[in-house]
Amino acid sequence: MAFVRVHVALAAFAAGVVLCHGVTFAQSAEKGKAEFVQHGCWQCHGFQGQGSTATSGGRVIADTQLPFDAFKAYVRDPTGSMPPFHQQILPDTDLADIYAYLESRPKPKSPSDIPLLHNLPSQ
């Protein structure tokens, strides 16, 4: 019985360690959701990472296509108007969770998939 329990625990741990995009931390999209709010990312990027032309320069970070290393490099040392988030206030493990949360967000819909936009009067 103990043997089975150890194997179930190991399988659960392995499932939690995601190696996609070069991230080697155990990530949690659920924790990342809370950290995205706690660290104030939502204030400029929106709760879903959907962005806005007013606060994120139109950048959408939901379903980010950036590899984790590039994502982390930008958050640590942004080149535009975004404030930097250093390791001391936002550890790599929390950033990996935020990355997992953003990866779990759905892509924005294509305008052609929004019925309301199909029958707009032409100008």
Ligand code: HEC
């Ligand atoms: C005060 C507003 C503000 C806050 C807070 C903020 N950002 Fe940004 N972020 C921006 C803006 C504006 C850009 C567009 C580029 C620039 O001007 O730096 C950006 C760009 C980015 C990019 C690059 C996107 C790309 O495709 O190039 C990433 C990744 C990012 N932000 C992640 C985060 C994360 C994660 C947090 C929270 C830890 C955060 N941002 C908090 C304003 C903000």
